[in-house]
Each structure stands twice: as C-alpha cells, then as structure tokens.
Amino acid sequence: MKLVYAIVNSDDSYAVSKGLSKAGIRATKLASTGGFLSKGNTTFMICCQDEQVDDVVEICKSFSKKRKQTVPASAVLERDYAFAEPVEVTVGGATIFVTDIQRFEQV
Numbered sequence: 001m002k003l004v005y006a007i008v009n010s011d012d013s014y015a016v017s018k019g020l021s022k023a024g025i026r027a028t029k030l031a032s033t034g035g036f037l038s039k040g041n042t043t044f045m046i047c048c049q050d051e052q053v054d055d056v057v058e059i060c061k062s063f064s065k066k067r068k069q070t071v072p073a074s075a076v077l078e079r080d081y082a083f084a085e086p087v088e089v090t091v092g093g094a095t096i097f098v099t100d101i102q103r104f105e106q107v
C-alpha cells in the first residue's frame with residue numbers, strides 16, 4: 001500500500017476531489033498554506049494500492065492547472081523593493097509525494 005500526499009491550489013481542490021471520487025478513490029482533505037506566496041492549498045492524503053498510484057497521480061495532474069499570477073516584487077525578492085514592478089509567477093499544479101504504508105486501518 002502507498003500513501004499519496006497531493007498538494008494542490010485551493011482553486012483546484014473541488015475538481016481534484018470530484019475526479020478522485022468519480023474514480024472511486026477516497027481521500028482525506030487538509031487545509032494547508034504554501035510557503036512561497038502564503039496562499040491557500042489543499043493537501044489530499046490518499047491511501048491506495050500500489051497499482052492505483054499512477055491513476056491518482058494522473059487525476060491530480062489533469063485537474064490541477066498551472067496559471068500565471070502577478071504578485072508584488074517583495075513577495076518574490078529577498079529584500080523589500082517597495083517601488084519595484086510587480087512580478088508574474090506561475091502558481092498551481094500539484095506537488096505529489098508517495099510513501100510506503102506499513103499499516104492502514106479505518107475504525
């Protein structure tokens with residue numbers, strides 16, 4: 001068995017959740033915050049069989065869209081550039097970790 005941690009942008013959370021549900025894959029959702037821009041994310045914890053991992057990753061990939069966002073330069077640069085032009089960054093997509101599970105119970 002595997003535990004998949006899928007961290008997705010909160011804007012994509014509903015679509016990922018529906019995609020997993022439609023495929024019969026159960027997940028636990030946790031609210032989380034990204035370290036880069038301190039924006040809202042959703043972390044899905046998904047326990048699945050080894051052969052389901054590729055399906056889970058594909059669902060997360062297909063429903064987690066990357067997008068461009070304009071942010072103040074101070075959010076990206078190490079120093080405070082109060083008069084710097086805003087910077088365009090790519091946000092979204094999914095960050096996925098897969099780990100082995102020694103024991104899984106639903107009680």
